[in-house]
Amino acid sequence: MNQQNKFHLRTETTKGRCTVYVSGEFDLEVAGQMRAAMAPLIELTDRELALNLRDLKYIDSTGIGILVSMLKARHANNAAFIVEAIPPSIRKLFDMTGITPFLTRQA
Amino acid sequence: MKAIEEVVTLQVPATAEYVDLVRVTLYGIAAKMGFSYEAIEDMKVAVSEACNNAVLYAYEQGSSAAPEEQSVEIKFVKKFDSLSIIVKDNGRSVDAVSEAPQTSPLHGKKIDEIHSGGLGLYLMQALMDQVEVLSNAGTQVTLTKRLVRSEELA
Numbered sequence A: 001m002n003q004q005n006k007f008h009l010r011t012e013t014t015k016g017r018c019t020v021y022v023s024g025e026f027d028l029e030v031a032g033q034m035r036a037a038m039a040p041l042i043e044l045t046d047r048e049l050a051l052n053l054r055d056l057k058y059i060d061s062t063g064i065g066i067l068v069s070m071l072k073a074r075h076a077n078n079a080a081f082i083v084e085a086i087p088p089s090i091r092k093l094f095d096m097t098g099i100t101p102f103l104t105r106q107a
Numbered sequence B: 001m002k003a004i005e006e007v008v009t010l011q012v013p014a015t016a017e018y019v020d021l022v023r024v025t026l027y028g029i030a031a032k033m034g035f036s037y038e039a040i041e042d043m044k045v046a047v048s049e050a051c052n053n054a055v056l057y058a059y060e061q062g063s064s065a066a067p068e069e070q071s072v073e074i075k076f077v078k079k080f081d082s083l084s085i086i087v088k089d090n091g092r093s094v095d096a097v098s099e100a101p102q103t104s105p106l107h108g109k110k111i112d113e114i115h116s117g118g119l120g121l122y123l124m125q126a127l128m129d130q131v132e133v134l135s136n137a138g139t140q141v142t143l144t145k146r147l148v149r150s151e152e153l154a
Helices: A028-042 A061-076 A088-097 A100-104 B016-033 B037-058 B119-127
Strands: A008-013 A017-026 A048-052 A056-059 A081-084 B006-013 B071-078 B082-089 B130-135 B139-146
Touching: A008 A028, A017 A028, A028 A061, A028 B016, A028 B037, A048 A061, A056 A088, A061 A081, A061 A088, A061 A100, A061 B037, A061 B119, A081 A100, A088 A100, A088 B037, A088 B119, B006 B016, B016 B037, B016 B071, B016 B082, B037 B071, B037 B082, B037 B119, B037 B139
Parallel strands: A017 A048, A017 A056, A048 A081
Antiparallel strands: A008 A017, B006 B071, B071 B082, B082 B139, B130 B139
């Protein structure tokens, strides 16, 4: 599999914000890795949590399902969750499934 | 135009780490047939969803299939004007799969009401021209996309 498609996470933390850069293919195979990496970040309610999808090549219903559970967890904690730099092919799936309005609205 | 059918078959273990191999194979076949980038992206998601279901549900506890029999067979059926992808497992039949939600489970809901169950099947329906699910000694999903050649769009 080429390197571009390999799932990769990089986290940047500043005082008020935690940005996670998600790249490659976000699918069933990496669901466990993603959930484990996000769990502690979801709990950081004193700063906003952002997912940057600029280099995301692919997402499936497992990935979208994880976004849904992150949305719900942040909403329950009254903490901001932002999804930014959504590529057009990914945006199409977000629109199709109806998750887009939740991603563009602040908690 | 003759009704010639060409079939490429791929058999992989029913584990998540092989689904990307199915996508790469699909990409090769569909690109060679002349499908657009967008159509290939649609098919990649739909086929992965069918494979995910097989990986997640076909061989759950209680399945009588031995580990070496826990595989997914993907058949790419090339026709002149369409590509059908048949995803078949020999695990237990999942009845729930035959009822496709007509709308996404996320549309028009409040944040505390949303859930992602049924999303995979919804996406298959939304992304392909035809989806057929057969449950009988395992599950067989047939996904069909019509080929619109780029010169026909001009």
